[in-house]
Amino acid sequence: MKAGSNLEKVINSGQFAVTGELGPPKSADISALREHGETMRNYVDAFNITDNQTAIVRTSSIGVAGALLQMGLEPVVQMTVRDRNRIALQGDLLGAVAMGVKNVLCLSGDHQMFGNEAAAKGVYDIDSMQLLKAFKDIRDEGKFIGGDDLEAPLSVYLGAVANPFADPFEYRVDRLEKKIAAGASFIQTQCIFDLDRFKRWMELVRERGLHKKVAILGGVTPIKSLGAARYMKNFVSGITIPDELIDRLKGAEKKKEEGLKIAIETIQQLKEIEGVAGVHVMAIAWEEVVPDIVERAGLYPRPKLS
């Protein structure tokens, strides 16, 4: 056990894990986010809190994590290397853990040009691999990047992301292996719409036995409308949506219900794939459907472990 978080316990118990996601608002009023947290309470094992997602200024992920902890919900704090150098990132890890955070997800972050501060200086002092390794060394060796010693040990459960839909395809498995070596205990993938490609990636993952070294949670996003699907296909970096899926939505009378069905079917298929340890449900701006998805996918009730 690395940090004894609920997420870690569920994963270690071998049960199919479910994480959700909360996107902080562009204000310090997080009442809607709290409501969404309440809606999903008991339906997910932990909540990812995005870090100025798509480079748009929002309430900080650590700040929101503090609010969730007060509500008795478990956060997964996302940390990108876009906006903070190694001094700030390491300091924020200490701050987050001091506040009670047990899960941290390390990622690169979308380039600042995508957001509402396109004139910002991108930091990228270290990359996501180095961040993961740095946090692992802080935990396991008691050392900061610069070599200085921590004054007291800390525990944290570390995760990373993987995008089987990015290129070069074969490299994506090498990269997963590298992230495991760097310290990832769990992996959340980019939203899966192209199941065939995901299955091919998982085959390569199993060939190398990587699924036994890390818990892979498949990313699932329910599509709310045809417009949303087209937008993601064309404008969101790192996401691929097959044409058949667009056609299926086009042909459907009730688009929202069809979007839900697709998400539920995806989860059911993911459950069947050897080596998939859970799902990460990202229903940003459609949080209220998460309980329905989790229930209909046969993942409710969630395990109660203490």
Place this chain on the structure above:
Amino acid sequence: MITAERKPLDEIFEMLKPYRRIAVLGCGTCVTVCMAGGQKEAEELAAAISIQRKKEKQEVSVEAFTIERQCEFEMIDQVAERLKGFDAVLSLACGVGVQTLVEHMPELIVLPGLNTKSMGYPLEQGVWVERCLGCGDCVLHLTQGICPITRCAKSLLNGPCGGSADGKCEIGKDVDCAWHLIHDRLEKLGRLKVMEEIQPPKDWSSSHHGGPRTIVREDVRLESGK
């Protein structure tokens, strides 16, 4: 070479407003090659300034001339006397040339006519690409000659991020993903193993982040220990 682009005319006209006798000083090296600040561009700009002043019914006298390099004191000396006769010098050198002029002749008012862009080379006629950020600790041996610091939009050292698609960078379909290029090159050379190793955080103190850098070579200094 250093690449640069001329500033927008309106910005140049605005900064020249207070001055009547203006020298447009071209530079004969990099900025001549990238067609931003050579003799030809200096003459064109001088003509544009004259026309604009005429339109505004403002007096002006503009001369355009060029030296081989504005980043060397000896070459500035060749035109030092002539430059003293102007209210302002619009330098068409890179930012280094502008500053060398000012350091060598502090009595001059020197204004930048160009926006200095990068260290790069002409890929084809009319296209100049950036290739080096002068990080002070070159890693091209690891990546077999493709710079991830400069060419990856996030200066990543451990392979392509999740935004890499079809060989292109997430910032735009007209930008190659540096790490895709590196991956393919390493694969061809049978050196993909390099990408499996975790590259440690870079020591940026050798780059500009360590403050402005000065190279001192005692072995070639004329008066050492000055």
